[in-house]
Amino acid sequence: MPKTVKLDPINEKVDILTNDNLLSGLLAKDLNVWKECGGRGMCSTCHVFITDGMESLSPVNRREIRTMEVITTAGKCSRLACQARVIGDGVVVEVPSGMYVNEIDNIEDLIGSRAKDNILHPITGALLVEKDKLVTRTMITQLKDTQVEVAEYMAKVQDA
Missing domain, CATH: 3.10.20.30 (Beta-grasp domain)
Structure with a gap:
């Protein structure tokens, strides 16, 4: 039931x-x-x-x-x-409020815009960019680094 x-x-x-x-x-x-x-x-x-x-x-x-x-x-x-x-x-x-960084197709497109949703780290759940915050070049670098980190972590998990 x-x-x-x-x-x-x-x-x-x-x-x-x-x-x-x-x-x-x-x-x-x-x-x-x-x-x-x-x-x-x-x-x-x-x-x-x-x-x-x-x-x-x-x-x-x-x-x-x-x-x-x-x-x-x-x-x-x-x-x-x-x-x-x-x-x-x-x-x-x-349920999670926001979107995960690896859901973003082209991070570069976010430069100079405001985040439409919270951008979250898919592994730790940490808030990377708060909703309505202006996305700067520094943030883009951090988001790209996070995408690489997540991809490497997921590759290890898949191999386990």
């Missing part, structure tokens, strides 16, 4: 089959959540915050703990959506 999971801050709901992971529901809603490692709990790109109902999810496993150690924004209510299986009702998930 499906469980209803609430998605904040977009105030939507998604039904997820009992014992299916949160990621399946988030992807069904076309939300800004990745699965770079294919749902193996190794890349942290599906990091979400559980604002209510943590007890209605499967327990955190060792792999998830190790992966979340690299996420600078992780806290007590953090989970990897690919590893958190829904076992009960009452789960409320805070």
Whole structure:
């Protein structure tokens, strides 16, 4: 029997089959959540915050703990959506607000414009550029460096 999971801050709901992971529901809603490692709990790109109902999810496993150690924004209510299986009702998930740097096709096009959304680091979840901030050449260099860092990290994860 499906469980209803609430998605904040977009105030939507998604039904997820009992014992299916949160990621399946988030992807069904076309939300800004990745699965770079294919749902193996190794890349942290599906990091979400559980604002209510943590007890209605499967327990955190060792792999998830190790992966979340690299996420600078992780806290007590953090989970990897690919590893958190829904076992009960009452789960409320805070979905990422913004876009990941590797979603940007041509970073150079951003110079001199204002960021339309928060630009986030896909591994650590760190805020790289705040929404409505003017994008400078210095920021572009940092964003490009981050893209390279992410590509190298993902290549290592895929080889593991």
